[in-house]
Amino acid sequence: MFQSKLFYKAKKEFPKDEESINAKYLIRAGFIEKLSSGVYEFLPLGFRVLEKITDLVRKEMLSLNAQELLLPALHPKENWLATQRWEKFDALFKLKSRTGSEYALGPTHEEIIFPLVKEMISSYKDLPLALFQIQTKFRDELRAKAGLLRGREFLMKDLYSFHKTNEEVEKFKEKVDRAYLRIFKVLGLKVYKTFASGGTFSKYSTEFQVPTEFGEDEILICSNCKVAWNKEIKSDRICNFCKEILTDHKAIEVGNTFNLGDSFSKSFDLKFKDKDGKEKYVFAGCYGLGISRLMGAIVEVFHDDRGIIWPEKVAPFTFHILILKKKVNLSEVESIVKIIEKLKKDYLLDERNISFGQKLVESDLIGIPYRLVLSERLKNMIEFKERKSEKVKLLKISELFKFLKEKLKIK
């Protein structure tokens, strides 16, 4: 990608109407723009980050043998009446068609997927079943805030699993928990598995919380066991496992896993015929992961006063090539591009005719993990620098492939 053609503009100042770190940095660096409160536009840079997070999450969901599908965002009122959540779910966006039909804009999809699954399963042989989607959700928040951390429209991965017994749900839920932890590990995010109540979903749940300044949940962390409790439900301040004293933190919930039991199956009369010939209710779980919220949380955690510092796997590009030369040597650029393509990585090439200082400043602002600089000062050497470090390394073009391959741990 040529930076001169990229649909973006870095701003010289932070936006005046945003306070949260994620919104300030993402807007200033040209990843997102605000349309209205809690509703953001994802520009090419921001969209690439969403896509990379999506890829990472999708890979883990497929590894659980979950199948991907896409459900509507426009939900008939009847589905929500069936669970009594038309009235109970406060943040439900409701709308009326010209002919008077009423709809909800989907904030979650139990009301849609349970009737759908009912069409397909009838026997114990059809279970277990796991389905997921990555889709835009809508919640009528009383107050949207903190940029991408609490929007009225946001991107979310939602997974639903269906089982013969409650024990199977619990087992599957643990597998999902581990998949989530693998995702956060790849991102380098410290995420705490947090015990909490279940809200309108179920009696209890597991939340995945990232400690950040702009987080709105309060959690109690056990530094020894690396787990946490939501402050709302924990009456004491002692770890249930090791008796350590817990410490207070503000945190943002990026994911959760719920055991739904058979409650939704009862609402929609979702049953299967078991081996013994008896009809039984299906046990289910649901598992959410906020994709756009995760993007915001990453910026909250990974930034410095010069800009964003993206984790490699979700950066908009892996390499940022800066040409700090008056006369560009095209063959030199081409050979670097070939090396990156050979490594199967993407790059942003800053070939703009602007001052070198501006290129360097904007490069730090955007926060692409690996920077390659071509400069007359370096003669025929290439400068390599990681965004997260101050160290630079000079390399000959002939050494570049091997060096990057080892650096990025590519097999």
Add this chain to the structure above:
RNA sequence: CGGGGGAUAGUGUAAUGGUAACACGCCUGGUUCGGGUCCAGGAGAUUUCGGGUUCGAGUCCCGAUCCCCCGACCA
């Protein structure tokens, strides 16, 4: 929805009640180049919207809308 703050050019700001200014960005030409170069010229605004007071309103008054923060609620 309660409390607080705010809305002026694409962005950030300025303007004792006297007819909108500056910086950045943008366009033209030149110049410079390792941390948002410098010079010259140019374009760009019914000052969020609607009323009112006044000879005269960005400024004062009333109403609305939108945005931010705190709270209540919440992936």
